[in-house]
Amino acid sequence: MRYDVSVIGLYILDILGRPVTHIPERGNVEFIEEIRLTVAGTAGGVVVNTAKLGLKSLAVGAVGDDEKGDFVIDTMGRFGIDTSAMQRLTGVPTSATILNVRPNGDRPALHVRGASDHFDVAPAMYDQVFDAPIVHLGGTGLLKKLDGPRSVVLLQEAKKRGCTVTFDLIAASYETRELVLPLLPHIDYFMPSIEEARDMSRQASVQDCAAFYLDKGAKTCVFTLGGDGAYYASADGTRMHVPAYDIQVVDTTGCGDGFDAGFITALHHKMNPEQAVLFAQGVAGLVASGLGSDAGVKSFAHTLETAAGWRRKS
Template identity: 75%
Template sequence: MSNDVSVIGLYILDVLGRPVERIPERGNVEFIDEIRLTVAGTAGGTVVDLAKLGLKALAVGAVGEDEKADFVIDRLERHGVDASGMQRLSGVPTSATILNVRPNGERPALHVRGASDHFDVAREDWDRVLAPPIVHLGGTGLLRRMDGEPSRVLLEEAKRRGRTTTFDLIAANEETIALVEPLLPFIDYFMPSIEEARIMSGCDTVEDCAKFYLDRGVATCVLTLGGEGAYYAGRDGTAFRRPAYRVEVVDTTGCGDAFDAGFIAALHHGMDPETAVGFAQAAAGLVATGLGSDAGIRSFEHTLDCMSTWPRPA
């Protein structure tokens, strides 16, 4: 059975707890309402949401040979993801994060980089990894072996094969642009947060940020603006800003990954740009209503209904 999308990059086990008001002193205990384990990361969170939205998705990343890896692979398969592209690497732990979610939604993190630093896509795997019509690379910045030239070569090959390429990153700083800029001519949809876009470009306004990346080869920028919505700008001159939906936010973990998944699903279904951004925002809004990167999203139809009925600021 052929896949609709290949999701390459950062796969993490998240351990989340909420609400965390303080870390107890010495060996004391604080009681909280909820603890969850989820598959997360700029690829992992996206691929799970894509499966929940009804796409046939291939997961391409790496885990260790530990109990965390067992959980990640099991959860991917339970969601209906094709996990045959996941590598199990010996001698390194599965990448994992402990997230202490505060009552206001902030989420200070403790992270083990682990297997994702040792992941790469071998040329002999290109035929399988690049077979789907949409190829998403997520996690640049925390893919030590994959970052830079290996990512450029992979995206260039994806474009040579006629694939639609989408891209997101993580943990951007002023140096990250050196990793990202060579990739830009091979990216159809560039989907960072506005904070990441500003840090890498040195630009201030949303419009200037988008122009920076368009001038360097990206076909379309889709910048997430948090509670202010999203901004879309294409080389064809299409540009618009769309306000966010009003939802009761529980946890923003994975909202960017859900936006990516929603937008990719919209591409798969042939939606026009404004509808695609709205659908992506609805997917992100659903994830914000629960704990963890896989919260909220039930199905394509449910997300479409939320997009049609949820209120937006006037």
């Protein structure tokens, strides 16, 4: 196969600043410590990190024909990501977010939906898009054209071709479940945050959330629990809570995307479930140590070495 992973979905330019304590009144200026531009989104943040972790990665999404799109494509190219399946759309802006990162890590966002709303994967692209053992779909809920029946067809095709399917979404609400539930029988690893899982299922406990999605067809649930770590539940009966690493958090932007990338990389290296969750948490921890969705991530070996020196919360 040409690729180790094909990452389909939401590609965003993030413009981040920290620390932001308040927005100046009128036309006044406040000085902050850091501003950064990153390739982000539930696909973009994943593909950058899988590439940094050494996987041959294909980016499948859309950007506008604008300066923001130039940055997204050029940046991914510098990381060695194949961008030949990225669409450049005329007349719409690249999806972008301004994030004001507060000292406590909160990050109120201003978002332009843009090109990702117009993105679809045509059947003519299937031979390239599915030329990988792992296919990740990220961004359901903000992929207006691809969301719904088109995503069902896409994941059905991925499974027909023998791909392992990983999945994450963004800004989920109870209404989002109508987009997600039909996809679950075609998903091997369902990886939302516990907040998203609860909002869609209306189940309270982590265990009940997992049971809900497994009953609807998901093969395995891997929920990120923020500072409480992660929870793994498989249809084979495996249940596991893995505590988080005890680290100093700078910015949680993209931690879920980093976790996804780490878990995908662990699948590539055929780690067992506990090793996979721990490695994914290591990537997320590195992301949390700096500003943006790929902060701190350097390589597979560096992640293993760094995480080995961290203490886990009790």
